Amino acid sequence: MTFRTLALGTAVAALATAATAEVKVGMITTLSGGGASLGIDTRDGFMLAIDAAGRDDVTVIVEDDQRKPDVAVQLADKMIQSDKVDVLTGIVWSNLAMAVVPSATAQGLFYLSTNAAPAQLAGRGCNANYFSVSYQNDNLHEGAGAYATQAGFKNTFIMAPNYPAGQDSLTGFKRFYEGDLAGEVYTQLGQTDYAAEIAQIRASGADSVFFFLPGGMGISFLKQYADSGVDLPLVGPAFSFDQAILQAVGDAALGVKNSSTWSKDLDNAANAAFVAAFEEKYDRLPSIYAAQGFDTANLLLSAIDKADVNDDAAFQAALKEADFDSVRGSFSFAANNHPIQNVYVREVIKEGDIFTNKIVATAMENRDNAYVGDCKM
Amino acid sequence: MTFSLILEQVLNGLQSGIMLFLMAAGLTLIFGVMGLINLAHGSLYMVGAFCAAAVAGLTGSFVLGLAAALAGAALAGALIELVVIRRLYARDHLDQVLATFALILIFSEGTRWVFGSFPLYLDVPDALSGPVALPLGIQYPAYRLAIIVVGLVVAAGLFWLIGRTRLGIRIRAGENDREMIAALGVDIGRLYTIVFALGAALAGLAGALVGAIQSVQVGMGEPVLILAFVVIVIGGIGSIKGAFIGALLVGLTDTLGRIFLPELFKLVMEPSAATQAGSALAQIAIYVLMAAVLVWRPTGLFGARA
Structure with missing residues (x-):
């Protein structure tokens, strides 16, 4: 210059x-x-x-x-x-x-x-x-609950880490889910081995699984779940399905449904x-x-x-x-x-060599949140 | 809760215990022989997983990945022993903790610098993917069974090495009296480097084996490191046998506690609160176990030192 x-x-x-x-x-x-x-x-x-x-x-x-x-x-x-x-x-x-x-x-x-x-x-x-x-x-968890109801799941097994966001997650899911619960499990924050929980899922008689395991926890769970032979449909919030995570999970995530307010194909x-x-x-x-x-x-x-x-x-x-x-x-x-x-439902797909999501349904339209009434501004 | 579910959970506990043993064996050897507290042991576990993921990704071969994990972690171990750790043997434990903690930060940011911030992909080999049918109607992932077998073979090899070979005799002698074996003409510096590299290779192997079913990411070693310390305290510092028994105890307590404590609470509480309380208690179960063992035997189950 x-x-x-x-x-x-x-x-x-x-x-x-x-x-x-x-x-x-x-x-x-x-x-x-x-x-x-x-x-x-x-x-x-x-x-x-x-x-x-x-x-x-x-x-x-x-x-x-x-x-x-x-x-x-x-x-x-x-x-x-x-x-x-x-x-x-x-x-x-x-x-x-x-x-x-x-x-x-x-x-x-x-x-x-x-x-x-x-x-x-x-x-x-x-x-x-x-x-x-x-x-x-709560929005994405609510969306997952609404989707589980729309998809006709009657007996879902739900799972999240035992910390405030995990407890909010299961509460949010239950707010819009109308079926029964096959089991409700809190895992440890940062847990990397889910063999014990997967065995419980297998034994519970569930027809589907909702899980909130952000970051590395989700990678571990998805890989172990795919390897376990349990074949129930999985639903989760988008946190376990962003671009970085999907590449590390690979084929194990294909077909899994997740709720999100955004998708690259929107x-x-x-x-x-x-x-x-x-x-x-x-x-x-x-x-x-x-x-x-x-x-x-x-x-x-x-x-x-x-x-x-x-x-x-x-x-x-x-x-x-x-x-x-x-x-x-x-x-x-x-x-x-x-x-x-809106809260959408996405499905994990493979585009060429890249794992990514595509929108398959709308779980909730123009959703606000459960706390509007509590706010006095 | 059926009998086969309980049996499956016991297998899960064994599998996690055996992986812990691979970590704890190196840690306890290094502490026993050199009197060194090595916080960077978890970083060597991470190095193993990253080497395996990188090489398996390039070549498509899981076995080559495992070999790379062993070699990479052993090399990294030998390198830090020569450059950093060697200067710490005469210092007190606080200096060792500080220096090896610095190594954790260096390894973590160095790995991020080389591989980026995003987790790597490493999957179980095709031959071992999917479940196998065991008696009593148990469906168990083949890869986890393979991990149990590999872990047991390595444990047997380690017992043989320590108990039956010349190197093992030197290691045990070094544990008892390092001045004396130095005076007898054993190159103590080289012995230390070998022990350190051996411990590192075991950690790297554990990282690679576990990396295939978990997430290969920066910082993956530290949670395992904490468990490995619990194991060697329970087993008695410096004892390979103690590390083996301690690792199985911790693996079983952790896995079974996670499953059965919430079930126990459900007998007296409503399900949602019971799972929360049970899970919270399960988190501390292994520390309760450690405290109980220390009250009973202050030097751990097989610890010789006061």
């Missing part, structure tokens, strides 16, 4: 800054350790939208929380106090969100969730500065453009985390165009309009700032 273009660039940047107030975004997400693939997809999806917009009035600071609540809290404090960010986003895990979000919104910051959306923040703990752009945590122009741009830039297929990151960035950009981030009431209203083209098609916010959207 010559000195002249550099000077020109600086002058243009200076002009742009003068025209609009600059918005600083702090992204706290998981970029190392076991859950890194989720945070990397979140960041890449988010930055794809920011870069495509080509604006210089938005700066994004990205930091790695290592999936540790204490690190996330320190990063949030640093971003709020020394970086002076206006908006925080990016946290993948609900326990980290619970550690960061209430204190950030209490300090007057905006928090846009790209993934984690625990019940506490949707009900009594809701806040006018907090928006979940992903879903409410038929709308914004999604087609997103999938193509993501593949072009990163040379891999996007996951639901990337899609949610992308939507979050576009929502933020739409609100920045309408209102000043320092004017709380106006910026809240601008966000709430959700005036952007979501890759999930129809998208709006319920009274408690959580999405109203």
Whole structure:
């Protein structure tokens, strides 16, 4: 770059800054350790939208929380106090969100969730500065329950790890499942061997299995289940079926049904453009985390165009309009700032050498969440 | 709950115990012979799984993958012994813990740097996929049976090595009095490197065998490491026999506890709460076992040292 273009660039940047107030975004997400693939997809999806917009009035600071609540809290404090960010986003895990979000919104910051959306923040703990752009945590489990009912399953075996999100998962499934339960099992968080549970499934007389085992737990379970000779239909939320996981599971996942609010074959122009741009830039297929990151960035950009981030009431209203083209098609916010959207059923298929999902049914249309009534804003 | 289900769960417990033994054997040898607490043992397990996944992915052969796991983990073990561990023998346990913890971080981020953040694919070989029919109507995965057999063969080989060979005599002598065998002309430095590489190879083998039915990802070794420490404390530090019995006890307690404690609670509570409480209790069952053994025998089941 010559000195002249550099000077020109600086002058243009200076002009742009003068025209609009600059918005600083702090992204706290998981970029190392076991859950890194989720945070990397979140960041890449988010930055794809920011870069495509080509604006210089938005700066994004990205930091790695290592999936540790204490690190996330320190990063949030640093971003709020020394970086002076206006908006925080990016946290993948609900326990980290619970550690960061209430204190950030209490300090007057905006928090846009790209993934984690625990019940506490949707009900009594809701806040006018907090928006979940992903879903409410129960939604995918509710979708799986609704699908199990539609598919005519009468005796399902349900299973999740024994921690708050696992308990919410089984509660969410049961909310819309009308059949009987062949068994209800809590596994250990981080468990890698499911031989004992699979033997129980075989002995239970179930006609289907619902399981919520995110990350490596799902990989282990699916491989062991396929190898066990038990042949009951499997249903789960999308968390065990994102692009990264499917390649590691291989054939064992083929045909499994999973509930999701997004899929790469969802038929709308914004999604087609997103999938193509993501593949072009990163040379891999996007996951639901990337899609949610992308939507979050576009929502933020739409609100920045309408209102000043320092004017709380106006910026809240601008966000709430959700005036952007979501890759999930129809998208709006319920009274408690959580999405109203469809929940789909996907099936795992193989496209060439790549394992991926395709939509086979709609489990729930325009689903909000169970906590709207508890939220007093 | 039928008899055959109980029997199947016992098999599951045995299988997980035998895999734990492969991890614990190396750990207890290294602690027994060199007095070293090696937290990086779980990283060697991970190295084994990644080597197996990478080589099996390239060549399509699971056996070559296993060979690569053994070689890769042994090489990594020998390397860290020569470069890092060797400087720690004379230090106290806190320094060893700090240095080997640093090795965990280096191995984890190094693996991510080489293989990326996404889990790798490693599947059971075609010949062993699917279940086989056992007596009493039990359907059991062939691969898990193979793991039990391989584990038992390795255990037998290890007992033979320690009990019947010259190397084994030196290892046992090194455990008892390292100055004396050094004075008798045994190259103690080389002996340590060999023991360390042997322990690492066993961990790598366990990682590769288990990697085929679990998820090959960064950080997969640490949960197993904690269990392996429980095993060697129960079995008595430095004892291979203790590690074997301890591993089977931990594997069986963990598996059977997970299944039967929730069932037990269901007799007195409603099902949803019973599974939660039972599962929570099952999580601590092996630590209760460890505490009970230590009260009964403070040096572990077969521990010689005070």
